[in-house]
Amino acid sequence: MEETTHSGEPxxxxxxxxxEAQIQAGGLRVGDRIPSIRSFSRQQKVSVSTTLQAYxxxxxxxxxxxRNKSGFYVRVPLxxxxxxxxxxxxxxxxxxxxxxxxxxxVMRAVAEPGMVPLGAACPxxxxxxxxxxxxxxxxxxxxxxxxSSYYQFPPGSELLRRQIAxxxxxxxxxxxxxxxLITCGAMEALNLCLRAVAGPGDVIAIESPTYFGxxxxxxxxxxxxxxxxxxxxxxxxxDALESSIKKHRVKACIAMxxxxxxxxxxxxxEKKKALVxxxxxxxxxxxxxxLSGDLAxxxxxxxxxxxxxxxxxxxxxxxxxxVLAPGFRVGWVEAGRYRKExxxxxxxxxxxxxxxxxxxxxxxxxxxxxxxxxxxLRLALNDQIQAMSKAIxxxxxxxxxxxxxxxxxxxxxxxxxxxxxxxLFRQAIAEKITIIPGGLFSASGHYQSHxxxxxxxPWSDQIDRAxxxxxxxxxxxxx
Amino acid sequence: MEETTHSGEPxxxxxxxxxEAQIQAGGLRVGDRIPSIRSFSRQQKVSVSTTLQAYxxxxxxxxxxxRNKSGFYVRVPLxxxxxxxxxxxxxxxxxxxxxxxxxxxVMRAVAEPGMVPLGAACPxxxxxxxxxxxxxxxxxxxxxxxxSSYYQFPPGSELLRRQIAxxxxxxxxxxxxxxxLITCGAMEALNLCLRAVAGPGDVIAIESPTYFGxxxxxxxxxxxxxxxxxxxxxxxxxDALESSIKKHRVKACIAMxxxxxxxxxxxxxEKKKALVxxxxxxxxxxxxxxLSGDLAxxxxxxxxxxxxxxxxxxxxxxxxxxVLAPGFRVGWVEAGRYRKExxxxxxxxxxxxxxxxxxxxxxxxxxxxxxxxxxxLRLALNDQIQAMSKAIxxxxxxxxxxxxxxxxxxxxxxxxxxxxxxxLFRQAIAEKITIIPGGLFSASGHYQSHxxxxxxxPWSDQIDRAxxxxxxxxxxxxx
Numbered sequence: 001m002e003e004t005t006h007s008g009e010p011x012x013x014x015x016x017x018x019x020e021a022q023i024q025a026g027g028l029r030v031g032d033r034i035p036s037i038r039s040f041s042r043q044q045k046v047s048v049s050t051t052l053q054a055y056x057x058x059x060x061x062x063x064x065x066x067r068n069k070s071g072f073y074v075r076v077p078l079x080x081x082x083x084x085x086x087x088x089x090x091x092x093x094x095x096x097x098x099x100x101x102x103x104x105x106v107m108r109a110v111a112e113p114g115m116v117p118l119g120a121a122c123p124x125x126x127x128x129x130x131x132x133x134x135x136x137x138x139x140x141x142x143x144x145x146x147x148s149s150y151y152q153f154p155p156g157s158e159l160l161r162r163q164i165a166x167x168x169x170x171x172x173x174x175x176x177x178x179x180x181l182i183t184c185g186a187m188e189a190l191n192l193c194l195r196a197v198a199g200p201g202d203v204i205a206i207e208s209p210t211y212f213g214x215x216x217x218x219x220x221x222x223x224x225x226x227x228x229x230x231x232x233x234x235x236x237x238x239d240a241l242e243s244s245i246k247k248h249r250v251k252a253c254i255a256m257x258x259x260x261x262x263x264x265x266x267x268x269x270e271k272k273k274a275l276v277x278x279x280x281x282x283x284x285x286x287x288x289x290x291l292s293g294d295l296a297x298x299x300x301x302x303x304x305x306x307x308x309x310x311x312x313x314x315x316x317x318x319x320x321x322x323v324l325a326p327g328f329r330v331g332w333v334e335a336g337r338y339r340k341e342x343x344x345x346x347x348x349x350x351x352x353x354x355x356x357x358x359x360x361x362x363x364x365x366x367x368x369x370x371x372x373x374x375x376x377l378r379l380a381l382n383d384q385i386q387a388m389s390k391a392i393x394x395x396x397x398x399x400x401x402x403x404x405x406x407x408x409x410x411x412x413x414x415x416x417x418x419x420x421x422x423x424l425f426r427q428a429i430a431e432k433i434t435i436i437p438g439g440l441f442s443a444s445g446h447y448q449s450h451x452x453x454x455x456x457x458p459w460s461d462q463i464d465r466a467x468x469x470x471x472x473x474x475x476x477x478x479x
Numbered sequence: 480m481e482e483t484t485h486s487g488e489p490x491x492x493x494x495x496x497x498x499e500a501q502i503q504a505g506g507l508r509v510g511d512r513i514p515s516i517r518s519f520s521r522q523q524k525v526s527v528s529t530t531l532q533a534y535x536x537x538x539x540x541x542x543x544x545x546r547n548k549s550g551f552y553v554r555v556p557l558x559x560x561x562x563x564x565x566x567x568x569x570x571x572x573x574x575x576x577x578x579x580x581x582x583x584x585v586m587r588a589v590a591e592p593g594m595v596p597l598g599a600a601c602p603x604x605x606x607x608x609x610x611x612x613x614x615x616x617x618x619x620x621x622x623x624x625x626x627s628s629y630y631q632f633p634p635g636s637e638l639l640r641r642q643i644a645x646x647x648x649x650x651x652x653x654x655x656x657x658x659x660l661i662t663c664g665a666m667e668a669l670n671l672c673l674r675a676v677a678g679p680g681d682v683i684a685i686e687s688p689t690y691f692g693x694x695x696x697x698x699x700x701x702x703x704x705x706x707x708x709x710x711x712x713x714x715x716x717x718d719a720l721e722s723s724i725k726k727h728r729v730k731a732c733i734a735m736x737x738x739x740x741x742x743x744x745x746x747x748x749e750k751k752k753a754l755v756x757x758x759x760x761x762x763x764x765x766x767x768x769x770l771s772g773d774l775a776x777x778x779x780x781x782x783x784x785x786x787x788x789x790x791x792x793x794x795x796x797x798x799x800x801x802v803l804a805p806g807f808r809v810g811w812v813e814a815g816r817y818r819k820e821x822x823x824x825x826x827x828x829x830x831x832x833x834x835x836x837x838x839x840x841x842x843x844x845x846x847x848x849x850x851x852x853x854x855x856l857r858l859a860l861n862d863q864i865q866a867m868s869k870a871i872x873x874x875x876x877x878x879x880x881x882x883x884x885x886x887x888x889x890x891x892x893x894x895x896x897x898x899x900x901x902x903l904f905r906q907a908i909a910e911k912i913t914i915i916p917g918g919l920f921s922a923s924g925h926y927q928s929h930x931x932x933x934x935x936x937p938w939s940d941q942i943d944r945a946x947x948x949x950x951x952x953x954x955x956x957x958x
Contacts, residue, residue, distance in 0.1 A: 146604045148804040151806060184808075188829045199701065220824060325628060327627030327835065329830070348695035349699075351666045351692070354806060355807075
């Protein structure tokens with residue numbers, strides 16, 4: 001059990017904030033060594049493991065860095081190198097989406113071999129537990145020869161649904177296997193949910209910026225996207241959401257509450273609850289995309305908004321694509337009061353989810369290696385984000401702004417106004433570098449000088465050179 | 480090379496028709512032994528293999544039966560036991576579909592363990608090449624450890640697309656790998672095609688009866704189904720289709736031209752061409768579902784309507800579900816001039832098709848075992864259809880009518896008017912027997928006394944007893 005304070009806050013957080021305050025007040029300066037774990041534990045009368053948690057928290061937030069065997073030191077704050085992106089409050093009305101054509105070009109480029117992979121949003125193959133997944137695959141092909149001889153009709157493999165239900169405690173829910181529907185990735189789940197709660201012409205409130213797949217799905221279903229200003233650290237602006245709801249007939253809201261794509265923020269619990277309550281009061285369903293919630297850098301797995309749902313109005317979508325293997329396409333949805341309708345739609349769009357990937361994931365979860373894998377994956381991704389952030393701050397023109405992701409592997413980069421991100425994308429392709437231009441993340445033409453950079457791959461000379469090249473390309477726009 | 484006559488007709492067919500004519504004229508009667516293969520070859524001056532092909536054709540059509548080691552005998556024609564279903568010509572207008580609720584109940588029953596499997600449309604596990612598929616699966620998991628570490632972005636695995644393109648010659652096409660898009664089964668392909676060519680409110684012309692998945696997809700997309708009278712042996716009535724097109728603004732047509740579900744007919748080449756031309760003249764795209772074309776009982780693989788497409792107006796959908804492994808969910812589509820739009824829709828609904836099943840199927844096709852597997856599967860399914868047909872003719876009340884499928888594993892049974900198929904379905908479930916009630920195959924309330932029976936499983940005492948039970952249940956309706 002984790003130590004907590006009277007207020008229910010984890011003790012390590014209270015301890016970490018002591019040091020955070022000292023750094024912010026200037027009592028500890030860049031290059032200072034902070035107390036050793038042992039001496040700090042003694043001094044604060046907390047356990048060594050609590051101090052360790054606190055120091056990791058400080059490290060994850062970029063306050064301190066561990067130097068080999070000599071302890072933790074206060075580091076140059078990233079803020080001094082590159083500030084965070086600006087928060088856009090300007091309001092836009094419901095818009096028809098038109099990002100499809102650009103997107104297909106981007107995707108074709110991303111899939112080409114030999115590119116520096118700063119485009120596609122997934123962890124490097126080497127960070128995936130492919131070895132164990134292959135072992136399980138071989139074992140199932142041997143011991144269960146008829147695994148694919150039947151359709152796994154909706155809701156899908158019971159073994160897998162039981163494992164997901166078991167894990168749901170981690171993010172504040174207590175699902176039973178019967179609540180879960182297995183899908184071909186979170187994208188299918190999201191489409192099914194959209195179709196279950198809204199129809200052509202309906203207005204869907206979304207984060208701005210948001211994952212382009214959401215925009216494409218809304219467009220293809222003949223719905224309209226209503227962009228809600230979204231803060232790069234705290235997420236959806238609830239005041240803006242509320243006033244938008246008053247102005248427009250919003251039929252549903254889509255939000256990625258944890259490790260948002262592209263901003264990387266995690267919405268606080270209070271805010272998640274407020275979001276759920278705000279929408280429930282107006283009978284507006286919330287489609288929550290928790291695709292990367294398991295990749296939060298905090299030691300504690302963040303809750304989902306669904307945890308605060310009392311009316312079955314939240315449809316929670318997720319997937320194992322970003323954590324285990326993108327090519328498995330195993331996702332799931334807990335659709336609350338829309339469960340039956342979503343299940344029906346699943347049947348009539350793909351009949352069933354492929355059996356073997358479901359069974360492999362179920363066995364992986366059952367075998368207990370999931371949490372161990374998550375721990376090392378999160379550490380690696382955090383390292384990669386830190387390394388890429390520093391390099392971007394160093395190589396990109398002044399005026400560049402950078403997010404501080406709380407999890408995942410994505411950086412959202414606001415470039416100087418002179419940079420045309422779509423042109424930059426084309427120039428980068430010519431240099432064999434893939435990035436995603438910011439315009440794809442808006443239905444209303446925003447983010448023309450933004451790019452999304454994936455930090456899914458371990459730091460390397462190749463990536464270093466690619467960022468130098470990108471920086472130079474950006475500089476040229478200013479001339 | 481197959482021997483052909485001057486008219487281009489296969490020689491075996493000409494030879495077979497000689498005997499067919501004799502049987503029909505009464506020159507050969509029930510129980511008569513037809514000439515031995517050797518003597519008939521000599522007499523007609525054709526090769527032994529041509530005679531063998533002719534005799535198989537006669538056997539497949541129920542004219543003769545092979546008796547162990549003693550040759551071929553004229554058998555009791557099925558016509559005398561149970562006539563074919565009536566051809567309904569009555570016209571119905573465009574209708575909103577409403578079969579969803581019943582369907583989900585049916586599917587849940589079909590998926591329950593311990594049921595006699597006359598419901599779900601797939602071949603028995605024992606008839607699938609699971610052993611070889613598992614061997615390939617293990618081998619890929621070993622030799623290509625990163626098989627699922629990436630997304631197989633649309634259009635999907637090139638290896639698999641090349642294999643499908645290679646096979647396309649068999650059904651009268653000459654696709655290149657670039658023409659093909661891999662999907663999560665034919666059902667996803669069908670949905671993508673529908674969304675590419677039509678929108679909410681549009682009228683889609685369909686066969687009547689037709690596969691309920693088609694009806695559900697049309698319903699869920701807010702489109703309307705226009706049922707076209709369909710003959711149990713020859714398929715869509717083109718005159719009826721033409722006059723319907725004149726009356727209603729038909730936006731697209733869906734047809735299963737080979738081994739139709741549920742009727743089992745194969746449309747002739749002439750008619751396929753006429754269908755394509757009729758629709759092309761009016762710029763109406765044809766979505767062709769060739770899911771079971773490989774299961775035609777004829778020695779020659781029937782062509783697809785797509786083979787006669789000169790304008791890219793035919794979108795051909797297919798899958799390996801019914802031939803290799805339903806749980807793999809590997810389908811594909813050649814979408815003609817709609818290729819780009821269908822590819823875009825694929826991306827935004829499921830991002831990618833799972834990698835491993837694609838690779839396993841590709842390797843299976845490459846290894847060359849596909850045709851051998853098809854031959855034995857088709858023989859088995861034909862046997863099963865014959866056995867089930869005889870049993871139904873024997874056990875079911877007089878007035879029962881039965882299709883004569885030209886391929887696949889489905890029987891469409893027209894029961895006496897007194898039978899309510901939905902009630903029969905419920906009673907059958909209570910007896911642990913699954914069937915599909917006919918109402919599911921219509922958007923306009925037809926086929927209330929019809930059922931679809933799957934002959935995917937080898938004949939057994941259990942199936943025999945199930946058919947006796949079903950026959951008795953039918954009798955009770957007449958009282």
